[in-house]
Amino acid sequence: MAHDQPAANTGPTKLVIKNIGLLLTGDMDKPVADADTVVAENGRITAIGRFKDVDTEGATTLIDANGSALTPGLIDSHVHPVAGDWTPRQNQIGWIDSFLHGGVTTMISAGEVHMPGRPRDVVGVKAMAIFAQRAFSAFRPGGVKIHAGAPVIEPGMTEEDFKELAAAGVKLLGEVGLGGVKDGATAKQMVAWARKYGIQSTIHTGGPSIPGSGLIGADVVLEADTDVVGHINGGHTALPDKEIRCICEGCKRGLELVHNGNERAALYTLRTAREMGEMHRVILGTDAPAGSGVQPLGILRMVSMLSSLGDVPAEIAFCFATGNTARMRALDCGIVEVGRAADFVLMDKAQHSAGKDLLESVQLGDLPGIGMTVIDGIVRTERSRNTPPATRVPQIVGH
Numbered sequence: 001m002a003h004d005q006p007a008a009n010t011g012p013t014k015l016v017i018k019n020i021g022l023l024l025t026g027d028m029d030k031p032v033a034d035a036d037t038v039v040a041e042n043g044r045i046t047a048i049g050r051f052k053d054v055d056t057e058g059a060t061t062l063i064d065a066n067g068s069a070l071t072p073g074l075i076d077s078h079v080h081p082v083a084g085d086w087t088p089r090q091n092q093i094g095w096i097d098s099f100l101h102g103g104v105t106t107m108i109s110a111g112e113v114h115m116p117g118r119p120r121d122v123v124g125v126k127a128m129a130i131f132a133q134r135a136f137s138a139f140r141p142g143g144v145k146i147h148a149g150a151p152v153i154e155p156g157m158t159e160e161d162f163k164e165l166a167a168a169g170v171k172l173l174g175e176v177g178l179g180g181v182k183d184g185a186t187a188k189q190m191v192a193w194a195r196k197y198g199i200q201s202t203i204h205t206g207g208p209s210i211p212g213s214g215l216i217g218a219d220v221v222l223e224a225d226t227d228v229v230g231h232i233n234g235g236h237t238a239l240p241d242k243e244i245r246c247i248c249e250g251c252k253r254g255l256e257l258v259h260n261g262n263e264r265a266a267l268y269t270l271r272t273a274r275e276m277g278e279m280h281r282v283i284l285g286t287d288a289p290a291g292s293g294v295q296p297l298g299i300l301r302m303v304s305m306l307s308s309l310g311d312v313p314a315e316i317a318f319c320f321a322t323g324n325t326a327r328m329r330a331l332d333c334g335i336v337e338v339g340r341a342a343d344f345v346l347m348d349k350a351q352h353s354a355g356k357d358l359l360e361s362v363q364l365g366d367l368p369g370i371g372m373t374v375i376d377g378i379v380r381t382e383r384s385r386n387t388p389p390a391t392r393v394p395q396i397v398g399h
């Protein structure tokens with residue numbers, strides 16, 4: 001059943017989660033909320049507060065968090081889906097469902113570039129993007145929200161092509177540089193056309209990822225001016241530090257750090273963003289599936305790595321994987337706030353972590369244990385099959 005769509009809602013739903021030990025909001029300005037209860041009706045958050053103060057009557061699902069922490073569902077800002085829950089890159093089935101067990105409830109495609117026989121002609125590029133947008137809107141493994149249909153720009157595309165893509169429902173460009181357009185001037189023109197019609201963009205920063213891709217340096221990144229500086233820490237090969245600094249200082253765009261990248265360069269970018277007072281620009285992805293594999297715990301590993309080695313409080317590091325991405329990508333999830341989508345992860349420190357609680361365990365470099373995931377107010381998984389076991393786990397106590 002894990003690969004099926006959730007059953008259509010037949011009536012109003014009300015989810016109540018009580019006994020939350022720590023509520024991480026995903027909002028860098030106020031990362032911890034003074035609350036132990038969250039209520040969601042019909043998939044949207046309707047109340048956050050103390051149990052005695054909020055209306056918990058008539059719950060269709062009641063969860064006792066048992067003191068575990070609640071965070072927004074994690075967002076992977078950089079994935080390469082192809083077809084359903086299969087990836088040809090590592091010839092693996094069920095990779096998206098595995099990410100759900102790592103707390104990822106939303107994924108953003110940086111291009112369906114691993115499609116065998118991927119078309120390079122303009123009509124083919126557009127057709128494939130529209131197909132992917134449709135297919136992943138209609139098919140959500142485990143309920144995971146996959147924003148796909150991200151064409152990679154090719155020479156010869158005109159303003160009319162971007163207008164047509166936008167009208168057909170395409171909202172993203174795949175990584176600039178993975179197609180035939182590799183020069184700054186052409187990229188800048190096409191990115192601007194995309195933006196004019198409401199299509200967000202990203203770019204392949206750094207050395208070639210796999211044979212056939214190319215180097216994109218700071219000059220091209222800055223000239224192209226995409227909304228997100230895709231894997232500024234390389235995928236896998238990073239630019240020299242001085243070029244990374246030049247990008248951080250030369251624009252106000254999103255600084256995306258990926259698991260399939262250079263970890264030292266990720267820490268350098270983080271320190272640079274912090275020095276500049278611009279940590280709200282930092283967002284996280286995995287770049288999976290990649291040559292380095294499929295990383296179901298990749299976003300959690302990035303949170304833990306950046307917190308422990310980058311000296312960032314864990315509650316802030318979680319914002320890189322939630323609220324920062326949601327704001328930059330204009331998503332309705334990623335922050336625990338009334339009106340937003342009820343996408344949550346319930347987690348606690350892993351059993352036998354040296355940390356005294358979840359936040360300290362992450363700051364010490366351990367991964368949390370996930371006890372439950374919720375998407376659109378519906379419980380999708382209970383105890384994760386992929387994380388270390390959580391110390392305290394939530395329980396469904398009433399329907």
Ligand SMILES: [Zn+2]
Nearest residue numbers: 175204209235
């Ligand atoms: Zn890339």
